[in-house]
Amino acid sequence: MNRRKATLIKGPDQHLDDLNKVEDNFVHLARLALAGKRHDVLLLIRRASSAFRGKMPEMAEELNQLLREASASETPLRGDTVAIAPVDLDSRLNLATVEQLPELAHEPIWPAAVAGSLQLIVDERRREHELAIAGLQPTRTALFEGPPGVGKTLAARWLARELRQPLITLDLSASISSFLGRTGANVRNVLDYARGARCVLLLDEFDAIAKRRDDSAEIGELKRLVSVLLQEIDNWTGPSLLVAATNYADLLDHAIWRRFDVTVKFSTPDPNQIPLAIRLFLGDDITLEPNLAGALELSFVKCSFSEIERVLTAIRRQAVVRDEPVDDLIKGAIRKRARTLPKSVRFEMGAKLHEAGLSDRQVHDLTGVSRDTLRKRRTAAMLR
Ligand SMILES: Nc1ncnc2c1ncn2[C@@H]1O[C@H](COP(=O)(O)OP(=O)(O)OP(=O)(O)O)[C@@H](O)[C@H]1O
Numbered sequence: 461m462n463r464r465k466a467t468l469i470k471g472p473d474q475h476l477d478d479l480n481k482v483e484d485n486f487v488h489l490a491r492l493a494l495a496g497k498r499h500d501v502l503l504l505i506r507r508a509s510s511a512f513r514g515k516m517p518e519m520a521e522e523l524n525q526l527l528r529e530a531s532a533s534e535t536p537l538r539g540d541t542v543a544i545a546p547v548d549l550d551s552r553l554n555l556a557t558v559e560q561l562p563e564l565a566h567e568p569i570w571p572a573a574v575a576g577s578l579q580l581i582v583d584e585r586r587r588e589h590e591l592a593i594a595g596l597q598p599t600r601t602a603l604f605e606g607p608p609g610v611g612k613t614l615a616a617r618w619l620a621r622e623l624r625q626p627l628i629t630l631d632l633s634a635s636i637s638s639f640l641g642r643t644g645a646n647v648r649n650v651l652d653y654a655r656g657a658r659c660v661l662l663l664d665e666f667d668a669i670a671k672r673r674d675d676s677a678e679i680g681e682l683k684r685l686v687s688v689l690l691q692e693i694d695n696w697t698g699p700s701l702l703v704a705a706t707n708y709a710d711l712l713d714h715a716i717w718r719r720f721d722v723t724v725k726f727s728t729p730d731p732n733q734i735p736l737a738i739r740l741f742l743g744d745d746i747t748l749e750p751n752l753a754g755a756l757e758l759s760f761v762k763c764s765f766s767e768i769e770r771v772l773t774a775i776r777r778q779a780v781v782r783d784e785p786v787d788d789l790i791k792g793a794i795r796k797r798a799r800t801l802p803k804s805v806r807f808e809m810g811a812k813l814h815e816a817g818l819s820d821r822q823v824h825d826l827t828g829v830s831r832d833t834l835r836k837r838r839t840a841a842m843l844r
């Protein structure tokens with residue numbers, strides 16, 4: 461190590477950076493080794509080996525030899541248990557998580573367009589060989605765009621499950637906040653790690669890059685990260701599928717999102733999907749009176765899948781623990797949600813609740829529509 465340091469000191473100025481890295485990394489290596497973190501030590505050696513390849517090929521080769529000697533069965537991606545991908549050496553935070561074979565708690569509900577796009581990605585990979593004969597590659601990179609809680613992360617898991625591949629997830633938001641000064645290197649490290657495995661790599665919270673633009677302290681860091689990502693997305697090769705998920709595609713650097721092979725737009729459930737979501741999250745054992753179900757569906761207009769799930773799961777829990785009738789809990793949920801809805805929807809809900817056998821007083825209590833208005837609208841509807 462000393463001999464190599466001396467070589468570096470005599471070299472051009474930019475080598476001083478490398479020297480600092482050597483020193484830093486040596487301290488980290490010692491720390492990891494003493495803490496018995498074998499996987500992290502292996503990752504650091506792998507990273508060092510590729511960093512030194514250009515300027516110190518001998519050392520890189522020695523490190524490679526050490527890696528070869530380490531048992532292949534003990535490298536992180538091949539372990540039996542869920543492995544943890546590279547960590548940042550300063551903060552010790554995970555840069556990514558690895559799920560060997562992701563499972564889903566329930567089958568997703570996809571709008572036709574989303575289902576079509578996702579299935580095509582899967583079919584292309586299943587028929588990779590035929591594509592290759594035609595001189596084509598399957599979709600390499602995809603951008604998932606849409607508001608919170610509509611299934612972007614779920615879709616990445618679904619893809620990994622359908623393809624029977626591990627899901628490696630990099631949380632860019634966590635990476636940027638935690639690794640100032642190192643983000644580019646850290647992200648590249650995870651991408652290298654994922655490229656080597658046949659997996660689905662999810663860059664979650666992709667908009668974190670765009671959202672943080674205004675923070676001047678981070679601008680240099682973000683520029684570095686953007687350039688790393690541009691290169692990586694452009695040059696993404698190999699068997700893994702790279703998926704990025706974002707809430708705000710508009711905020712993303714245009715140069716980034718136009719580089720993806722495909723963009724899939726996710727949205728809140730449409731009126732036909734809300735009943736399916738209610739059935740999914742309420743469970744088959746609970747049957748609602750059709751008009752009460754209709755009012756509940758209206759109360760969920762423009763809600764995300766995850767919001768519907770949250771409300772209905774809370775109701776199921778309460779029904780068990782407090783032994784309260786589900787219908788009453790549903791009415792409570794309608795009451796809470798009605799306050800946020802436009803008048804026209806509340807009138808419609810009122811009509812359904814009336815049909816469900818509720819008195820005008822009860823309907824007024826749930827929807828906030830006055831009894832007088834309820835009566836007038838009913839009369840007007842009868843005359844039509
Ligand atoms: N299309 C869907 N079908 C069924 N359930 C869904 C669907 N979308 C979301 N959910 C439910 O909502 C939960 C959260 O969804 P997910 O994490 O995929 O949202 P997201 O779009 O990634 O949101 P965010 O932008 O906040 O990360 C899922 O675990 C699932 O239970």
Ligand SMILES: [Mg+2]
Nearest residue numbers: 612613664705
């Ligand atoms: Mg998500």
